[in-house]
Amino acid sequence: MTTKTDSINAPGLGGEVDILEEQLLPPVNEFRRFVKVFFRRKIVLIGFIIVVLIVAMAIFADVIAPFGPYEQDLHNVLAAPDSTHLLGTDSLGRDLLSRIIYGSRVALSVGVITVLLSAAVGTLIGLVAGYAEGALQSVIMRLTDAMMAIPSLILSLIVASILNRGVLGVVIAVAITLFPGYIRLINGQVLSVKQNDYVMAGRSMGSHKARIMFRHILPNCLSPLIVQMTMMMGVAILSEASLSFLGLGILPPTAAWGGMCYDGYKYLMMRPLLSIAPGLAIMVLVFSFNMVGDGLRDALDPKLRGTSSN
Amino acid sequence: MLTYIVRRLIHAFVVIVIVSIAVFILIRLLPGDPIEMLISQTQLTETTPEMIEALRHDKGLDRPLPVQYADWFVQMIRGDFGTSIMRNFDIGKEIGNRVTVTLMIGLSAFVIGLVLGPILGIVSAVRRGKFVDNLVTVIANIGITAPAFWVGILLIFFFGVRLKLLPIYGYTLPWDDFWMSFKQSLMPIFVTALGPIATTARQTRSSVLEVMSEDYIRTAWAKGLNERKVILRHIIKNSLLPVVTLQGTMLRMVVGGSVVVETVFVIPGMGKMMVDAMLSHDYPVVQAVTVIMTLVVVLSSLIVDLLYGWLDPRIQYD
Numbered sequence: 001m002t003t004k005t006d007s008i009n010a011p012g013l014g015g016e017v018d019i020l021e022e023q024l025l026p027p028v029n030e031f032r033r034f035v036k037v038f039f040r041r042k043i044v045l046i047g048f049i050i051v052v053l054i055v056a057m058a059i060f061a062d063v064i065a066p067f068g069p070y071e072q073d074l075h076n077v078l079a080a081p082d083s084t085h086l087l088g089t090d091s092l093g094r095d096l097l098s099r100i101i102y103g104s105r106v107a108l109s110v111g112v113i114t115v116l117l118s119a120a121v122g123t124l125i126g127l128v129a130g131y132a133e134g135a136l137q138s139v140i141m142r143l144t145d146a147m148m149a150i151p152s153l154i155l156s157l158i159v160a161s162i163l164n165r166g167v168l169g170v171v172i173a174v175a176i177t178l179f180p181g182y183i184r185l186i187n188g189q190v191l192s193v194k195q196n197d198y199v200m201a202g203r204s205m206g207s208h209k210a211r212i213m214f215r216h217i218l219p220n221c222l223s224p225l226i227v228q229m230t231m232m233m234g235v236a237i238l239s240e241a242s243l244s245f246l247g248l249g250i251l252p253p254t255a256a257w258g259g260m261c262y263d264g265y266k267y268l269m270m271r272p273l274l275s276i277a278p279g280l281a282i283m284v285l286v287f288s289f290n291m292v293g294d295g296l297r298d299a300l301d302p303k304l305r306g307t308s309s310n
Numbered sequence: 311m312l313t314y315i316v317r318r319l320i321h322a323f324v325v326i327v328i329v330s331i332a333v334f335i336l337i338r339l340l341p342g343d344p345i346e347m348l349i350s351q352t353q354l355t356e357t358t359p360e361m362i363e364a365l366r367h368d369k370g371l372d373r374p375l376p377v378q379y380a381d382w383f384v385q386m387i388r389g390d391f392g393t394s395i396m397r398n399f400d401i402g403k404e405i406g407n408r409v410t411v412t413l414m415i416g417l418s419a420f421v422i423g424l425v426l427g428p429i430l431g432i433v434s435a436v437r438r439g440k441f442v443d444n445l446v447t448v449i450a451n452i453g454i455t456a457p458a459f460w461v462g463i464l465l466i467f468f469f470g471v472r473l474k475l476l477p478i479y480g481y482t483l484p485w486d487d488f489w490m491s492f493k494q495s496l497m498p499i500f501v502t503a504l505g506p507i508a509t510t511a512r513q514t515r516s517s518v519l520e521v522m523s524e525d526y527i528r529t530a531w532a533k534g535l536n537e538r539k540v541i542l543r544h545i546i547k548n549s550l551l552p553v554v555t556l557q558g559t560m561l562r563m564v565v566g567g568s569v570v571v572e573t574v575f576v577i578p579g580m581g582k583m584m585v586d587a588m589l590s591h592d593y594p595v596v597q598a599v600t601v602i603m604t605l606v607v608v609l610s611s612l613i614v615d616l617l618y619g620w621l622d623p624r625i626q627y628d
Contacts, residue, residue: 153566245457286455
């Protein structure tokens with residue numbers, strides 16, 4: 001802000017002011033500052049590395065996994081861990097480690113698609129509600145309240161049983177519980193960002209509503225949106241796992257960690273690893289995403305304080 | 311204050327109506343015709359289309375949807391939840407029986423979370439950076455990120471299968487056999503409470519840390535109050551407000567979590583009823599359970615709001 005007023009007040013001295021400014025405030029590389037704050041905490045770095053590793057694991061599952069996810073060895077059913085099957089085999093003789101590796105594909109794809117879908121829908125509705133205000137806003141917010149009053153797992157269960165049990169069905173079932181959160185977040189953000197002078201300026205210049213919403217307001221809501229999206233990755237992955245565990249999510253034989261926990265649960269006495277290992281995978285992935293979200297919040301929040309008007 | 315309560319009550323009622331309509335419509339979209347399932351279950355050897363129609367008429371499923379909805383909603387307000395299509399039991403009575411089980415576990419877990427969460431958060435914040443703080447942070451992170459069913463399975467494995475200390479499934483009401491009930495409830499209550507404890511502890515910790523940097527806390531130290539007084543009178547009192555608002559979410563977590571916990575531990579509560587009804591397409595049961603669960607959540611968040619106003623006099627009711 002100060003730079004602009006200075007140069008306006010002293011139009012002829014523009015160059016000098018710039019030099020002065022540079023001496024007073026050494027240029028901060030935004031990206032480097034972001035990286036520095038983001039990785040300041042060791043646990044965030046660890047979380048970030050684990051996320052990268054699991055993403056790589058999902059992409060290169062065909063190369064890494066010692067066996068296929070559906071490869072059955074009926075002579076070697078419920079085998080104990082050994083050198084060929086590092087974590088043993090399940091009730092159909094499928095290699096547990098390979099199925100966990102392939103399971104990362106379901107977890108990540110459901111997580112990413114769910115978060116993108118719910119964020120897109122929620123942001124759009126939130127923008128409209130916050131910009132419109134009045135009756136439209138109260139109707140949208142009351143409906144949002146109602147959506148958020150239903151325990152999310154219950155709502156997912158109902159929606160999941162309406163849709164077919166593929167990745168898409170589960171994605172919609174989970175996304176429907178997440179998008180009201182974005183509506184609330186963006187609605188609140190819009191209400192405060194709207195007070196800024198540049199929105200007023202845009203309006204007085206006769207900019208189209210959509211242009212003000214997407215070019216002026218939305219970019220200033222991005223920081224909290226990104227943080228929320230990262231945090232919701234974990235929630236989405238956990239919800240998918242719960243649905244699959246209850247038998248209303250991704251159906252077998254597809255390797256999904258939640259469903260694998262349920263299958264393995266029957267053999268808890270004999271082969272505890274069958275249900276414990278996939279659950280551990282869920283926890284590690286969700287934990288890592290939450291750490292990344294924490295780091296992002298630390299790195300993005302100070303900037304947020306600078307831009308919002310209150 | 312009174313107008314505020316009335317307005318919040320109307321608001322709560324509107325939410326319930328919207329939810330009930332949404333659930334009613336959603337349930338009608340479920341695949342599978344309950345009448346056909348009922349017929350295949352009763353194994354009637356010969357079914358004529360007339361018999362199917364008669365049965366459909368008998369269950370009231372041949373009327374227009376708005377009529378079915380209005381009828382259901384009015385009956386529900388009178389406390390009549392109809393009968394299960396599949397097993398012909400009175401849903402109201404069945405919920406009455408099962409709600410006790412779910413409430414016993416849910417309320418215990420909620421209260422434990424309400425007490426333990428803030429205590430852990432306060433201790434953690436006051437001893438910031440020390441061993442206790444790190445321990446609480448790790449536990450809180452596990453509580454938030456570990457899937458509830460997995461924690462349940464782990465507990466069953468260690469305390470039930472390995473150590474043989476606790477029964478691994480089922481539920482007994484405390485007034486039937488207190489000791490058995492206690493042993494059976496320990497693990498489910500812990501699993502249900504873990505999420506609320508973790509979330510509340512984290513929220514309390516950051517809220518206490520924020521309050522600790524306020525000017526009036528420095529003043530309290532400066533005027534020579536002892537540590538106990540500063541923490542109890544000044545820090546805790548001011549940092550618990552954001553924690554109270556969180557309790558609505560916690561209740562939602564406990565109520566929704568009952569579905570998973572009751573499935574893992576085979577407990578005959580509302581959550582198990584929900585999953586069973588869902589797998590057998592028992593419309594009226596799913597409808598009733600969802601509305602009851604939502605009602606619990608809406609009413610409790612109303613209580614939380616009022617409590618919040620009572621704790622923080624700065625909030626205006628107008």
